[in-house]
Amino acid sequence: MRNLENIKGSRVYGRRQGPALSAARQGRLDKWLPEIEIILPEQKSATAPQCYFNMARKDFWFEIGFGKGEHLAAQAQSHPDIGMIGCEPFLNGVSGLVDLVDQSNLANVRIFTDDARLLMDSLPDSSIGRAFILFPDPWPKSRHHKRRIVGPGNIVVLARILKDGAELRIGTDHMEYCRWIMAHMMDNPDFIWASDSPEDWRSRPDDWPASRYEIKSMEQGRKSSYLRFIRRPRHP
Numbered sequence: 598m599r600n601l602e603n604i605k606g607s608r609v610y611g612r613r614q615g616p617a618l619s620a621a622r623q624g625r626l627d628k629w630l631p632e633i634e635i636i637l638p639e640q641k642s643a644t645a646p647q648c649y650f651n652m653a654r655k656d657f658w659f660e661i662g663f664g665k666g667e668h669l670a671a672q673a674q675s676h677p678d679i680g681m682i683g684c685e686p687f688l689n690g691v692s693g694l695v696d697l698v699d700q701s702n703l704a705n706v707r708i709f710t711d712d713a714r715l716l717m718d719s720l721p722d723s724s725i726g727r728a729f730i731l732f733p734d735p736w737p738k739s740r741h742h743k744r745r746i747v748g749p750g751n752i753v754v755l756a757r758i759l760k761d762g763a764e765l766r767i768g769t770d771h772m773e774y775c776r777w778i779m780a781h782m783m784d785n786p787d788f789i790w791a792s793d794s795p796e797d798w799r800s801r802p803d804d805w806p807a808s809r810y811e812i813k814s815m816e817q818g819r820k821s822s823y824l825r826f827i828r829r830p831r832h833p
């Protein structure tokens with residue numbers, strides 16, 4: 598039985614557990630997690646993403662805060678040769694992705710059930726081919742801005758783990774957070790904003806499946822921004 602006590606970590610600000618899982622969902626969690634959960638090695642040494650997969654993968658994509666996993670599962674299904682790594686500390690969200698893995702028998706998904714930053718810190722330089730941060734919590738109060746997952750410190754870590762030319766996708770429906778993200782991303786010399794016209798960020802690209810949060814936001818009449826950044830080559 599997996600419950601809150603199993604989940605350690607100290608830097609997550611949101612909820613870790615919601616309503617109790619049904620016996621069926623708990624059963625799927627118990628069946629799948631031993632197979633697909635990422636456990637960090639005891640010794641703090643860089644661990645290549647390939648080590649978490651039992652088959653060679655063409656590349657590794659990384660999603661921070663996958664919620665209930667709809668986007669990650671859709672990407673995994675469209676790209677079976679890619680190893681998809683998702684981080685989500687909210688147990689009911691983890692259970693959502695496990696259900697999708699179970700339904701579609703996705704062999705290329707691995708889940709880290711804790712703060713994404715712990716896993717990011719353990720990844721080697723230039724090891725990730727694409728990263729997604731979709732509708733991160735905006736923490737609107739100024740005194741909470743330091744909790745935002747997209748901020749100067751984490752942008753530096755993302756620049757370290759992303760390969761040259763890798764894409765970082767960030768979606769948000771929060772205007773002030775969007776301006777914050779743009780300001781901090783443009784401040785970092787390692788990223789280039791991939792946009793030629795407003796159309797590039799006002800509409801979701803075809804190969805960017807909708808996430809649950811985005812659909813809810815759309816239903817409530819809010820507009821979202823779809824920001825894409827390219828990791829600048831280290832040695833052009």
Ligand SMILES: C[S@@+](CC[C@H](N)C(=O)[O-])C[C@H]1O[C@@H](n2cnc3c(N)ncnc32)[C@H](O)[C@@H]1O
Nearest residue numbers: 662663664684687712713731732734808809810
């Ligand atoms: C607003 S929800 C968006 C969920 C999903 N990406 C979507 O678009 O439907 C933000 C998610 O980020 C997760 N999160 C917050 N801090 C995190 C962290 N440090 N590492 C990984 N996930 C985190 C939360 O648990 C929550 O599920």
